[in-house]
Amino acid sequence: MATLSAVLATTHHPFFYKATELTPPEEQMPQAAEWKSKVEAYRETLTAAEPELLVMVGSDHFHQFFYDNYPTFLIGKQARYDATFYNEIREFGMPTYELEGHEELSGFMFQGLLDRGFDFSVSSELKIDHSIICPIITTRPDGDLPIVPIYTNIFAPPLPSPKRFYDLGRAIREIIDEFPSDKRVAAIGSGHLSLELGGPRMFEEHGPDPEWDVQAIEWLANGDIESILENVTWESMSTSGNATPGFLDLILMLGIAGPEKAAYVDDLDLYHTREMYMTWYPDGDPRKAEHRKEAAA
Structure with missing residues (x-):
């Protein structure tokens, strides 16, 4: 069976590459x-897990899906994925990618999700936007591993509940564990903390709700799904910023990891938003000496 070697939950900031690589010092x-420096340290948490393929969770930013037909959940199943979109190149200076797909795991995942009551859409013509490419840039910039992309609706209400996102994560975890392969799989998902896009609280000194950000990171870091389900609703997220429902994808990643404490937690308070970097190791922390001894035995 496959080994889930790491679960990464992160925010996605499209200006990172431009701000740190394209802008003169x-x-x-x-x-x-x-x-x-923080991104490079975070990258090492994935490298240490030695993944061979990636399950990537993100959301389409109205590049392919719109209010008239926005799938709740979708999985890509194709040999190659193109990225990125013209406006992302124009505004953010983002690089283009052509990523290899893993059709076998996509098909296995699609069937397994249907069997567990998640009625996914499937696409063989999916193009990837920055919700997945930003984590590629920050954690695997060579883009050298096959991916299985999963898209969720965090933008076009009504949205599924936080519990539905968590339960989806648990289902994805079961399917990865059952995948008949000796591959090492890492799951990487990106979303938002408090965030305002196009609204009156955009581009301020901090994110629109710094206190909410600190609490949300604490919940995730401690694996405290009970507090998340008790306190996080569409209304509470929207009050903290019109794009804050992107937090749902981070709840999904906690579902994949399980209600466990994260092995790595970091964040950075930028103007208009707080960045977050979090990693769980379901198979044991490969950075610890005892784990390395067990692996060598």
């Missing part, structure tokens, strides 16, 4: 060096 924002 003398013109960079004051936090650019710290931001880059």
Whole structure:
């Protein structure tokens, strides 16, 4: 059976590459060096897990899906995925990618989700946007591993409940564990903490609700799904920022990891948002000496 070697939950900031790589050092924002350093440290948490393929969770930013026909949950099943979109290149300076797909796991995942009561859409013409490419840039910039992309609706209400996202994560975990392969799989998902897009609280000194951000990170880091389900609703997220329902994808990643404490937690308070980087190791922390001894035995 496959081994789930790491689960990563992160925010996705489309300006990271432009701010740290494309902007001359003398013109960079004051936090650019710290931001880059934190991302490089986070990247090592994935590298240490030695993944061979990636299950990637993200959401389409109205590039392919719109209010008239936005799938609640969708999985890609194709040999190759193109990325990114023109506006992301124009506005954020994001690089293009062509990522290899893993059709076998996509098909196995699709059937397994249907069997567990999750009526997914499936696409053989999916193009990837920055919700997946940002984590590729930050955690696997060579883009050298096959991916299985899963898209969720975090933008076009009505949305599924936080519990539905968590339960979906648990189902994905079961399916990865049952996948008949000796591959090491990592799951990487990106979403938001409090965030305002196009609203009156956009581009302020901090995110729209810094206190909510700190609490949300604590819930995730402690695996405290009970507090999340007790306190997080569409209304509470929307009050903290019109794009804060992106937190649902981070709940999904906790579902894949299980209600466990994270092995790695970091964050960075930027202007207009707080970045978060979190990793769980379901198969044991490969950075610890005792784990390395067990693996060598």
